[in-house]
Amino acid sequence: MSPALISMDSNSAIRNCGTTAKDDKYLKGVKYVCEETGPLTRVPNKYVLPSSDRPNSSERNPHVVINKANLDLPVIDFAELRGPNRSNVLQSLSQACKDYGFFQLINHGISEAIVREMKEATRRFFELPYEERAKYMSSDVYTPVRYGTSFNQSKDKVFSWRDFLKITNPTSLPSTSSCWPSSPLDFRKAVLNYSNETKLLYVMIMEAILESLGLLDSEIPKEVMKEIEEGSQVMILNCYPTCPEPDLTLGMPPHSDYGMLTLLLQDEVKGLQIQHGGKWLTVEPSSPYSFVVNVGDHLEIFSNGKYKSVLHRVLVNSISSRISIASLHSLPFHCTVRPSPELVNEDNPKRYKDTSFADFLHYISSCEPKSKNFLESRKLL
Ligand SMILES: O=C(O)CCC(=O)C(=O)O
Numbered sequence: 261m262s263p264a265l266i267s268m269d270s271n272s273a274i275r276n277c278g279t280t281a282k283d284d285k286y287l288k289g290v291k292y293v294c295e296e297t298g299p300l301t302r303v304p305n306k307y308v309l310p311s312s313d314r315p316n317s318s319e320r321n322p323h324v325v326i327n328k329a330n331l332d333l334p335v336i337d338f339a340e341l342r343g344p345n346r347s348n349v350l351q352s353l354s355q356a357c358k359d360y361g362f363f364q365l366i367n368h369g370i371s372e373a374i375v376r377e378m379k380e381a382t383r384r385f386f387e388l389p390y391e392e393r394a395k396y397m398s399s400d401v402y403t404p405v406r407y408g409t410s411f412n413q414s415k416d417k418v419f420s421w422r423d424f425l426k427i428t429n430p431t432s433l434p435s436t437s438s439c440w441p442s443s444p445l446d447f448r449k450a451v452l453n454y455s456n457e458t459k460l461l462y463v464m465i466m467e468a469i470l471e472s473l474g475l476l477d478s479e480i481p482k483e484v485m486k487e488i489e490e491g492s493q494v495m496i497l498n499c500y501p502t503c504p505e506p507d508l509t510l511g512m513p514p515h516s517d518y519g520m521l522t523l524l525l526q527d528e529v530k531g532l533q534i535q536h537g538g539k540w541l542t543v544e545p546s547s548p549y550s551f552v553v554n555v556g557d558h559l560e561i562f563s564n565g566k567y568k569s570v571l572h573r574v575l576v577n578s579i580s581s582r583i584s585i586a587s588l589h590s591l592p593f594h595c596t597v598r599p600s601p602e603l604v605n606e607d608n609p610k611r612y613k614d615t616s617f618a619d620f621l622h623y624i625s626s627c628e629p630k631s632k633n634f635l636e637s638r639k640l641l
Pocket residue numbers: 269496498512517524526531532572574583584585586
């Protein structure tokens with residue numbers, strides 16, 4: 261099976277299947293819609309969520325309240341992991357993955373120039389004229405470099421206020437491949453530099469995470485490490501244009517990420533919210549060079565539920581557009597993820613079914629209304 265992914269967001273808000281001809285304009289992307297007629301004063305109906313799904317609603321989930329306060333995520337200093345303080349940092353890492361499923365990573369060793377060039381390349385890509393961006397639009401979800409819109413555009417009845425460029429396994433794409441955007445200049449170079457560095461960083465974070473799970477000395481991590489090193493990477497460049505009525509729509513609906521870990525770069529504009537303690541909390545953007553790292557579904561399964569793949573969503577706003585770059589790291593697509601045997605015992609029985617990529621594809625391609633997300637569907641207890 262081709263490793264290119266339909267979507268790596270596992271709690272797809274797949275509510276309704278099929279789009280109609282009059283949706284064509286919206287399939288060109290929210291940026292196109294905003295640019296077509298000049299500044300919008302209203303959100304087109306296509307993006308208006310039912311009141312129960314709007315950002316300030318607590319109807320659908322009465323115990324989830326909206327909290328206006330911002331969240332400073334637990335900070336993990338990557339440089340300290342390599343020093344005498346390692347065991348304390350591993351403790352903090354473990355706590356963050358249990359309590360929040362998210363942490364902020366500083367001093368990660370990727371140069372500011374590489375991060376800056378990646379952000380710049382993303383910004384310049386979305387600034388290209390529509391005709392240029394449209395060259396990478398494809399309804400074939402296996403296209404390795406694919407421009408698209410919303411969350412799952414072939415299924416969403418209400419669209420999300422977001423356009424994206426997804427690049428699957430950038431370091432494996434031939435340099436000569438015509439799928440690489442030829443513009444902006446040096447786009448491919450910026451993506452490859454960033455992709456190489458984030459892959460290495462991901463492996464090092466996973467080493468620390470396995471150690472924090474107490475798996476250092478067993479045999480399993482060696483096999484797992486091989487699968488981790490050979491794993492797949494999907495880079496998702498997200499663009500959320502300014503929105504005239506941000507309370508009616510979302511940049512991304514609540515979802516958790518498929519895979520082991522996501523490394524996210526956000527710009528200085530707020531938007532990411534995570535569910536924590538029964539509240540939606542806005543993640544405070546921090547240093548422009550730090551990462552927000554989150555546990556994905558596979559890591560929750562592998563850790564037998566010890567570490568949490570947490571629902572998150574994206575708000576939009578009427579003042580600034582926002583850009584983010586998510587790097588989603590998973591095991592190779594042929595691998596099955598299962599709770600690590602070392603973490604299963606009488607007191608802590610196996611909590612998840614063995615899960616393959618085919619299970620995920622089956623889940624997201626079925627058109628039935630979903631009452632639970634992918635991860636919920638893999639739970640045994
Ligand atoms: O834009 C963000 O802050 C989050 C993006 C995200 O959740 C994703 O790409 O899966």
